[in-house]
Amino acid sequence: MLRMTNTPRSCPPRYRKLKLKTLSVTLGARAEQNPFSAELAAMAHALNMVVGVKDYRITLVTSNKAAALTIRNPRQQSGQEFVSQLYKLMRKLRRNGNHINVRWISTSEDNKLRGLAKEQARAATQEDAVPQKQVPRMKSTTLNIARSQAVPSNDLPANIGKHAKRVDAALPGKHTRQLYDRLSWKEASVLAQLRTGMARLNGYLYRINVADTDQCACGQARETMEHFLFRCQKWTAHRTELLQCTNTHRGNISFFLGGKSPSDDQKWTPNLEAVRASIRFAIATGRLEAT
Template identity: 75%
Template sequence: MAKKEARSASQDGAVPAQKFPRMRSTTLNIARSSQRASKRLPDNVGKFSKKVDAALPGKHTRLLYDGLSRREASVLAQLRTGMARLNGYLFRISVAASQQCACGQAIETVEHFLFRCRKWTAHRTEMLQCTETLRGNLSFYLGGKSPSDDAKWTPNMQAVHATIRFAIATGRLDTQY
């Protein structure tokens, strides 16, 4: 009787009565592959960061932050997220009375602060010497990938460091402004 059962179980197309337990490595590999596929920021998270960097999340962020001091990393993070001590953001979170820049020309955003504000023109020269063609490109100066960059893109660390030095020199992002 046992021999008969063994033969029927070993025939082609035979289905086991019980499902075999899955190997631990197989379970882990399936979990990893499903996580890799969903390695994107949710649509409602980081709108400003996505505008600055089309490659988020990515390995280049380690390159950006690893060589920086705590203060420099803080300044870069403020600029890349848009959550900087600038009136545009401070007004949005009900800390500042107005979102207007001190120069009186526009709303004080990261882009206005870095490229347009007349108050900081003298400090901006080193930053603008990093490129001739990409002046005013927020992604370039903050180490982000713009949609027009090719696949072999890497952040221009010279421009990123110049931008951080500019922001620190103005003192605008310090907590004691």
């Protein structure tokens, strides 16, 4: 648990001797609060203790530079509720003729009050302590802890991009830019259709309820990307250049669309000539153009 300790000087009538008081309050779990919010809460608590005094010079001493700067120039930092509370208390105190000063001291500076506050904080910290009242959690702290605990994954969800993962086992990276950077808009559009499977082919159009059937116009099979690129007899005459790119990878959709197949090693690079041949083939057929 995160606990706060403050050592304000109480302000008794002038004929009494000054007394040094310490206090500690459980603010919240470390997953919800941080030293910055604890310092703001402690300062607000200290001012609240002396809110009834008149004609005093009150100095708030803090070793948290962020807290001191926030009071001086509040913007949109965390802990706005504590900042608002501080400003309300300061206005009340100033109406009673008090002068309030906020002083930042370096952690390396030898200061009796700071040392006492540290000792009280260590002594007061206990496991399983319960906050005395509910206070707003610090959004930045909660988000940072959640991000640090999240396990990064380099894998796409199983139900996302089945065709794209079949075409390219590698995640988008330098090779993707290499494929698209030197293409015209039309060529890039065609390649994107081929690689994602979201193309103007009946296999996809039927799946999204745009076409009445998923069958190819040749009548031989479903119009899938593989059927369109390698098997449809309607486009045999356009496929000559495509087949001349390789003798060993014919029918390998990853090879022709610049993707990495599971059998490729770490030194794999896309065959740009095969990719360009696939793009030229698709453009020549006119099958992927809007109608």
